[in-house]
Amino acid sequence: MSNNKFYTPDGFTDQLPEICAFKREAEGKLRGVFAGAGYKEIETPGVEYCDIYTSTDLVKAEDLFKFCDQKGRLLCARYDGTVPAVRFAANLYKDEPLPLRLFYIENMYRFNQMGGGKQSGFTQGGVEFMGACGTEADSEVLALAIESALSIGIKDLQISLGQVRFFEGLTDQFGLTDEARDAIRTAIQQKDSVTIENTAREAGLNAQDTETLLMLIEYQGGAEVIDQFRSRVKDSSALSALDDLKEILEIMDEYGYLKYITVDLGLIGSEDYYTGVIFKGYTYEVGFPIIGGGRYDNVAEKFGRKMEAVGFSLSLTLAITALMRQGLEFTKEQASAIVGYDRNIKGARAKAIALARALREEYTSVILDSCGMTEEELDQYSDLNNIPASFFVNEGDEE
Amino acid sequence: MITIALSKGRLAEQALDILEAAGYDVSAGREKSRKLILEDENTGLRFIMAKPADVPTYVEYGAADLGVVGKDTLLEEGRDLYEVIDLGFGKCRMCVAGPAELKGKLDTIPNKRVGTKYPNITRHYFEDVKKESVEIIKLHGSVELAPLIGLSEVIVDIVESGRTLYENGLDVIETVADISARVVVNRVSMQMKADEIKPMITKIREQLAKQEV
Structure with missing residues (x-):
């Protein structure tokens, strides 16, 4: 029989105290950013019915960590923060007036996903802004995404910003079949110009329209990208998508965050999940985006409450991996002081307890030795562990 | 510094040729040694020589x-990557092959056994394209042996x-896909190192267009 008792399962790791401390601090900063903007934290159970993901076609069954309840119903570990938050807003919070501003900082579990800094179990922090539409709501969430990454110390941040309605409108204008649209969607996601050209040729597109599709994978940049596309589209939905992006850029400029943003109209999402603005955030040293977000107006109605929504999540685990690889040194937090006492002196212990308590009022971390170390041993121990102050009580009750 | 993963062997040589023709100094990559990482600080290029099957992994991560x-x-x-250029060399076909008398009669055999080094491609082709279940037998080489001695x-x-x-x-018997060498790019690098990678892609494309003429 194999014995796995020594190991953590594939895709999961223990965290060292110094990383744990850094992570808790980062969580605190995220909480500060989210709560500071008026978002309320929710906690979802971490175990869900698979149905919330699978019957809604949001996540494939094979990507979930699955188990059973006593009645044989399929359960899964929380896959993301958004879907449980939507379930929450559509049920427990259904009478709460809109808009709702919710946030979460929790562990997510994904089957088939690890490597390159990715883990099967990881922590995400994110917000969901529900019952709000328009570019200003989009911008509120985008600004929070940037602010949250900056708050935890990510300096080299790059946000790609797209609008899925542009691609939908463009393909409507070109009169593409669903099949051709799907083929081109996949090709754009892979920046595969060969397939785009072939599919466009088969669909009978003219040279200019084919070029427009190819531009989706080539053209990224500032507001000028929006203008380059504008002259090439007629579809009203695609044009309004461009207007939306332009407005978001203006608002981001007011936030002072424009420098982080690249317009990328080839960012179109893998499924039909996103319905409007879409963005991803990148930094150096991890092979995957640390931020993902966008507008998902059609998810809540699957849970019986029709409301627009926009949100994002930041993978704290990936972000910390990136920071470590970017050279962040974690300080090993040590106790500020240690208190020992002479066991042979009556009353010394009571004095030591009182002293430790008093010190704890002032310092974050004070050890009270309970191993009976002598004064010499106590000094050695504090030297070894870089504890700046050691106190030894060798006086007892006065007789 | 741009790190380029090459498939050890002929494909690596051809990849270096096209980069060189596109105006890059690839002398580091040509170094004849058993080193696996070939780096040139002056050109800002680092080549890693990997087993072909591992190249997508290095790039995805x-x-x-x-x-x-x-x-x-x-x-x-099946990695999550940008596939930006079809280099045109290393051309071949992924095929279903078997005894010549099976030509045109492949669909008449129920519950086929298929020997292959490519179980994922095989599964995708038979299940998603041909809509049939087959038994896949994973082999590591001399795959032609399998139908000859009745393994598949x-x-x-x-x-x-x-x-x-x-x-x-x-x-x-049937063609599954046309194959050639591709340039793949990591999704984050495409964003974070756009200033170096995008010109490189453009130069390679221009060079390919020149060679075609």
Whole structure:
């Protein structure tokens, strides 16, 4: 029989105290950013019915960590923060007036996903802004995404910003079949110009329209990208998508965050999940985006409450991996002081307890030795562990 | 510094040729040694020599920014990458092959056994394209043996000239996909190192267009 008792399962790791401390601090900063903007934290159970993901076609069954309840119903570990938050807003919070501003900082579990800094179990922090539409709501969430990454110390941040309605409108204008649209969607996601050209040729597109599709994978940049596309589209939905992006850029400029943003109209999402603005955030040293977000107006109605929504999540685990690889040194937090006492002196212990308590009022971390170390041993121990102050009580009750 | 993962062997040589023709100093990559990492600080290029099947992994995880690898490996590995250029060399076909008398009769055999080095491509082709279940037998080489000694009815493998097949009394029965070498790029590198990677892609494309003329 194999014995796995020594190991953590594939895709999961223990965290060292110094990383744990850094992570808790980062969580605190995220909480500060989210709560500071008026978002309320929710906690979802971490175990869900698979149905919330699978019957809604949001996540494939094979990507979930699955188990059973006593009645044989399929359960899964929380896959993301958004879907449980939507379930929450559509049920427990259904009478709460809109808009709702919710946030979460929790562990997510994904089957088939690890490597390159990715883990099967990881922590995400994110917000969901529900019952709000328009570019200003989009911008509120985008600004929070940037602010949250900056708050935890990510300096080299790059946000790609797209609008899925542009691609939908463009393909409507070109009169593409669903099949051709799907083929081109996949090709754009892979920046595969060969397939785009072939599919466009088969669909009978003219040279200019084919070029427009190819531009989706080539053209990224500032507001000028929006203008380059504008002259090439007629579809009203695609044009309004461009207007939306332009407005978001203006608002981001007011936030002072424009420098982080690249317009990328080839960012179109893998499924039909996103319905409007879409963005991803990148930094150096991890092979995957640390931020993902966008507008998902059609998810809540699957849970019986029709409301627009926009949100994002930041993978704290990936972000910390990136920071470590970017050279962040974690300080090993040590106790500020240690208190020992002479066991042979009556009353010394009571004095030591009182002293430790008093010190704890002032310092974050004070050890009270309970191993009976002598004064010499106590000094050695504090030297070894870089504890700046050691106190030894060798006086007892006065007789 | 741009890290480029190359598939050890002929594909690596051809990839270096096209980079050189596109105006890059690739002398570091040509160094004849057993070193696996060939780096030149002056040119800002670092080449890593990897097993072809590992190239998509290096690139997906961001250990390499860019990679050159055959489409067969990309199809088999199914990695999350940008596939930006079809380099046109390393051309061959992924085929279903078997005894010549099976030509046109492949669909008449129920519950086929298929020997292959490419189980994912094989599964995708039979299940998603041909809508049938097959038994896949994973092999590591000399795949042509399998139908000859009755391990499987057919095989799925790379066919270049077809000589190995013909000499063993086998023939191509169906084509699964056309294969050639591709340039792949990590999704984050494409954003974070756009200033270096995008010009490189453009230069390679221009060079390819020149060679075609």
